[in-house]
Amino acid sequence: MKKSIKxxxxxxxxxxxVLIACSIAGMVIVQEAIPQGAYVNIEIDGSLAxxxxxxxxxxxxxxxxxxxxxxxxxxxxxxxxxxxCPKKFCVSQGWIAKGAIICLPNKTVILVEQGxxxxxKKLDAISx
Amino acid sequence: MDTxxxxxxxxxxxxxxxxxxxxAFAAIETFGNRINFYSDKSExxxxxxxxxxxxxxxxxxxxxxxxxxxxxADASNGAFDPTIGPLIQLWNxxxxxxxxxxxxxxxxxxVNYRHVSIDxxxxxxxxxxxxxxxxxxxxxxxxxADIAVDVLKKNGISSGLVVIAGDIRTFGSxxxxxxxxxxxxxxxxxxxxxxxxxxMQLTDKAIxxxxxxxxxxxxxxxxxxxxxxxxxxxxxxxxxxxxIIADKGVFADAFSTAVFVLGPEKGMDLVNKMNMEAVxxxxxxxxxxxxxxxxxxxxxxxx
Numbered sequence: 001m002k003k004s005i006k007x008x009x010x011x012x013x014x015x016x017x018v019l020i021a022c023s024i025a026g027m028v029i030v031q032e033a034i035p036q037g038a039y040v041n042i043e044i045d046g047s048l049a050x051x052x053x054x055x056x057x058x059x060x061x062x063x064x065x066x067x068x069x070x071x072x073x074x075x076x077x078x079x080x081x082x083x084x085c086p087k088k089f090c091v092s093q094g095w096i097a098k099g100a101i102i103c104l105p106n107k108t109v110i111l112v113e114q115g116x117x118x119x120x121k122k123l124d125a126i127s128x
Numbered sequence: 129m130d131t132x133x134x135x136x137x138x139x140x141x142x143x144x145x146x147x148x149x150x151x152a153f154a155a156i157e158t159f160g161n162r163i164n165f166y167s168d169k170s171e172x173x174x175x176x177x178x179x180x181x182x183x184x185x186x187x188x189x190x191x192x193x194x195x196x197x198x199x200x201a202d203a204s205n206g207a208f209d210p211t212i213g214p215l216i217q218l219w220n221x222x223x224x225x226x227x228x229x230x231x232x233x234x235x236x237x238x239v240n241y242r243h244v245s246i247d248x249x250x251x252x253x254x255x256x257x258x259x260x261x262x263x264x265x266x267x268x269x270x271x272x273a274d275i276a277v278d279v280l281k282k283n284g285i286s287s288g289l290v291v292i293a294g295d296i297r298t299f300g301s302x303x304x305x306x307x308x309x310x311x312x313x314x315x316x317x318x319x320x321x322x323x324x325x326x327x328m329q330l331t332d333k334a335i336x337x338x339x340x341x342x343x344x345x346x347x348x349x350x351x352x353x354x355x356x357x358x359x360x361x362x363x364x365x366x367x368x369x370x371x372i373i374a375d376k377g378v379f380a381d382a383f384s385t386a387v388f389v390l391g392p393e394k395g396m397d398l399v400n401k402m403n404m405e406a407v408x409x410x411x412x413x414x415x416x417x418x419x420x421x422x423x424x425x426x427x428x429x430x431x
Contacts, residue, residue, distance in 0.1 A: 010378025026189045037321055053321030123327065124136070126300070127371055128337035 038098075042071065042076050043109040054078065054097075054112060064106045070109060080108060129160035129272060129292065135279060137288035138303055148283035152276040152290070153272050156428065163264045165213065174260055180258030183247070188191060191251045193243065193264060193271045196378050200267065203243035204386035204398060209358035213261025214238045218361070221354060224345035233362035239358050270336050270381025273297035277377075290377075294342075297334040297377040299379045308332040314408055315368035318427075327426040330373065338382035338388045339369035355388050366391040366411055373405040373421070380404070381420050393414050 008016075024100040038085060044064045050071055057084040059081075062070045069083035069090070077095040085105035093101050135152055139145040164170040171186045178184050186194075197210035214235040218227035243256040255262065264271075276290040277297050287300020289308055290428060298308040299354040307329035314325040340363070343426035357364045370387045374380040387395035394408045398408040399418060407425065408416040417425060 039321065052318060053323070056319060063423070122309050123311045123324070124289055124308045125134070125291045125296050126294070126311040126313055126324065127296050127335045128339050128369060 037114075038076070039113050040073055041109075041111045041113055043111065045107040060068075062108065064108055067106045069103065069106060069108065078112060080110065129156060129269070131269065131293045132291070133272075135276060135280070135288065135289040136290075137285045138300065138400070139285055144284050148280050148285045149254060151283050152279040155275050155279045156272045156292070158430035159189055159272055160268075162187055163268050165261075165263050165265060172264065175253050175255060176261045178419040179255035182207075183245070183252040183254035185241060185250065185252050188251055188312040189203050189275070191246060191248065191253060193267060193378070194262065195248070196271070196346050197264060197267050197362075197382060198244060198246070199378065200382040200386060203402065204360055204383070204390065206241060207389040207398075208266060208386035209239055209241045209263055210242060210259055210262050210267065210268075211255070212356060212358050213243050213263035214259065215262065215356050215358070215361045216263050216265070216354075216424055219352075219354065219356065221343040221345055221352075224347050224352075226347065226352060227361075230403075235360075235372050236361055239361075266338075266385040267352055267378060267382040268342055269293055269295040269377070270377035273334065280388045291378075295334070295336040295377055295381050296330075296341075299332055301331050308330070310335055311367070312337060312407055313339065313341075315341050316413070317341075325409065328421070329425050333370055333373050333375065334377040334380040335373045336377065336384045337369055338369070339370040355385060364389040364391070367395070368409045368411060368413070369407075370395065371407040372399065374402075423429050 012128050040052045040054055042050040042062060050060065052074060054076050057074045062069050062071055067084045070081045070123055072079055072081045077097045079095045080090040080101055080103065083090050083103060083106065085103055090103035096112060098112050133156060135149050136150060137145050142353045161264065165172060171190045175184045191428060194210065200208045201210060209313045215232065217236065218231055225412060238257060238260050243260060245254045245256060245257050257353065271290050273290045273295050274297060277299050280288055290297045296310060301307055308331065310328055310330050311324040312326045317323050338355055340351055340355060342352040342354060353363045355364050357361065367388050372380045372384040372387065374383065383402065387391050387398060387406060392408050395408060396406065396416060405418045405421045407421065410416065
């Protein structure tokens with residue numbers, strides 16, 4: 001074994017190095033590419049009102065100063081199932097798994113985001 | 129101490145930081161050994177062994193934590209009681225077995241903080257009745273955080289964060305003058321995503337949380353947990369978790385237990401009377417906060 005290492009050419013060593021670099025890069029890419037969990041952020045009139053994980057099903061009644069709506073999270077998708085806005089574009093948009101649903105009359109933005117929610121990202125410590 | 133301890137400091141010198149942190153850990157260790165309920169060699173064990181027979185001369189530190197424990201017991205009218213030891217011994221949360229009600233009934237008279245006498249001049253502590261047991265589990269972690277902060281300050285550190293399990297003490301601010309970001313654990317966490325129920329920023333404050341999710345078993349749909357009501361010997365049932373924000377860790381820790389036992393309404397009265405801040409999550413998941421906290425809390429709204 002020792003002997004075979006001694007007999008390597010420069011090309012062998014370059015190849016060896018490239019292979020290692022590739023495998024490390026692979027690990028990093030895989031970590032970045034696989035989502036750490038997606039979240040539904042519901043913003044009302046410009047400020048974040050709710051954050052829910054996309055992978056647990058729930059129905060959220062939301063009251064805004066401009067109108068009420070019902071937001072449903074199911075099977076890692078989200079939709080507005082009911083809204084009392086006039087044209088109901090938000091309802092007709094149906095289920096989404098990424099991107100956003102925007103209801104202008106109710107000033108509400110439903111945003112699917114990847115990664116940790118805001119609250120967990122920046123904590124120095126947790127009490128409890 | 130048999131628990132998770134983390135110390136973070138802000139300093140320009142790595143050497144100063146390292147030395148200060150080592151000193152702080154050593155101080156916590158010394159203190160932990162003095163008040164360990166489960167060790168025969170602790171000062172606490174000596175006090176307990178001498179119950180009903182003799183006073184025991186202890187370190188100033190041990191005397192001080194007992195003094196503060198009695199203060200909180202008095203302020204909460206016994207909702208927090210450091211003589212809860214005989215009841216704690218009956219409950220074992222590793223196996224889902226409730227103690228026999230007769231055993232609890234027999235031991236209840238032993239739980240009475242008024243039967244602890246302390247002599248501050250001679251540093252002597254005495255339990256007046258035989259078989260009484262002091263247990264400082266509901267106050268020791270917060271006190272240890274205070275000890276650590278004192279040691280860090282004496283060693284030239286002006287800001288940092290000491291975390292002992294769920295008991296946190298912040299002092300000074302983060303680099304750039306920013307406050308520390310602290311989360312409160314969701315008492316009914318369902319997945320990794322809803323670990324936190326609320327988040328806030330703290331500077332020069334301590335926060336402690338008492339929750340029914342730390343040590344418990346569930347039997348016939350009832351959650352039996354470690355936060356016992358000293359008056360009944362059974363777990364206090366009206367609250368899921370209490371977080372108290374106070375100037376000192378020792379008071380945040382002990383009052384979080386007291387408020388848990390008192391329930392949301394009486395608990396909040398006590399918090400206001402003591403000029404502290406609190407987040408209380410009751411048995412239905414309803415969240416109560418003190419007035420001053422209302423615009424400082426960032427909530428994760430969870431069902």
